[in-house]
């Protein structure tokens with residue numbers, strides 16, 4: 001069993017967490033100027049990083065979305081932190 | 089190529105089986121090829137074979153960073169079936185199944201295809217309705233598939249838990265008689281041997297570090313064995329595909345997860361079909377050696393590490409024991425994981441991407457062993473002609489921008 005650190009709750013079992021998306025993908029705006037290709041890129045395409053990855057995760061039990069840096073090969077957790085908006 | 093037959097087996101007995109030739113040549117890469125295939129799993133090797141066989145293109149190399157079949161092709165639970173929901177998928181997977189049906193003979197290599205049938209079992213009236221819907225779709229698509237009632241299902245799988253307090257009582261389900269299992273290594277080795285015989289170089293221990301392009305066209309690859317020139321590349325590298333296409337600036341709709349498999353100690357024959365229970369998500373078959381081979385859903389954490397994690401192990405094993413309490417007596421012999429390439433609509437991505445001359449065949453996720461002959465056939469067609477085959481066209485990457493997904497996870501409700 002792997003343990004992940006939620007910035008609010010602390011270290012919890014992996015079964016409480018859900019991978020959401022690779023970090024650093026801003027939603028293209030405004031909608032009327034967004035082409036189908038740009039939208040598909042935003043919605044579906046990614047890097048599937050091998051090694052160091054920065055991702056957004058959800059701690060399902062407390063509902064917090066947060067940033068996690070981890071290694072996708074060794075499973076090492078490098079850091080976890082609040083999303084910028086959630087800081088205050 | 090040394091012919092395999094009862095006679096050759098007999099003859100070689102006189103020399104204590106020490107005179108067999110290696111099944112494929114150990115090749116060192118040439119300077120230039122007409123086409124290069126990256127990845128020596130089933131899909132890559134089949135591509136090499138069909139390039140030579142169907143298109144007469146023999147100056148071809150299959151580059152494999154480890155040993156052939158060392159990826160998911162040698163790690164899977166070998167279930168073969170074509171009971172999908174959408175016509176596009178059925179065309180694809182049934183092409184594969186039809187090719188599998190003639191494969192041992194065609195390759196002169198016994199891939200041990202055993203069409204023992206597969207039952208997808210339901211345990212609620214709602215699941216039975218879904219099964220009815222899928223069975224109807226299968227029949228409309230022209231493949232064998234039928235709804236099976238509770239009584240017949242219990243007769244087929246007598247060890248299935250039918251106690252009064254059974255949590256996942258078997259109500260029946262979808263039956264496909266042509267489904268079954270095959271020997272995974274034999275599929276890889278059989279294609280390698282036949283391709284090698286026609287002149288295709290199978291290069292093991294050759295890792296592609298970089299893909300080179302010039303003026304919008306592929307010109308070659310950089311490997312640990314030096315640079316190799318080619319104007320055509322086919323990538324069949326499963327979970328490693330996104331990192332390869334990123335070398336030429338192409339992102340893919342792929343997430344990589346570990347999928348686990350489990351094998352019990354061998355016992356006498358007790359299960360003569362493949363069964364998947366919709367309620368537990370666990371599926372199981374019995375190997376020729378007598379081991380129970382089983383698996384279930386994906387691990388929850390995206391990874392490139394080829395090993396499984398405990399929560400899913402617990403889920404799969406408890407699922408198996410709900411289905412077959414008798415299996416609780418068995419010891420687990422082995423367990424392992426493979427990194428599978430999962431796409432949002434659970435359908436593969438096949439077609440050209442990025443610079444001219446680059447084609448991919450990936451995104452098979454948890455269910456691409458059954459598709460190996462078709463994946464190879466279609467990627468070979470793309471490499472030889474530069475155009476889609478009509479069966480691969482719907483699986484082009486452009487379906488994401490067009491919003492024309494082929495959502496099999498939603499359609500057939502099965503992850504594999």
Ligand SMILES: Cc1cc2nc3c(=O)[nH]c(=O)nc-3n(C[C@H](O)[C@H](O)[C@H](O)COP(=O)(O)OP(=O)(O)OC[C@H]3O[C@@H](n4cnc5c(N)ncnc54)[C@H](O)[C@@H]3O)c2cc1C
Nearest residue numbers: 127129130131153159160161164165167296426456457458
């Ligand atoms: C546990 C498990 C159970 C499964 N069960 C089933 C099942 O019952 N039925 C079914 O149909 N499917 C099943 N699958 C899925 C199936 O195994 C895969 O979809 C299929 O084998 C993929 O074949 P492939 O040739 O595309 O990939 P692989 O066999 O993974 O081959 C890709 C190859 O590319 C090589 N490679 C990667 N990067 C490079 C590089 N840079 N240079 C050179 N070589 C490279 C790798 O070393 C690897 O050998 C299962 C998978 C797993 C893990």
Ligand SMILES: [Zn+2]
Nearest residue numbers: 006009059062
């Ligand atoms: Zn929390």
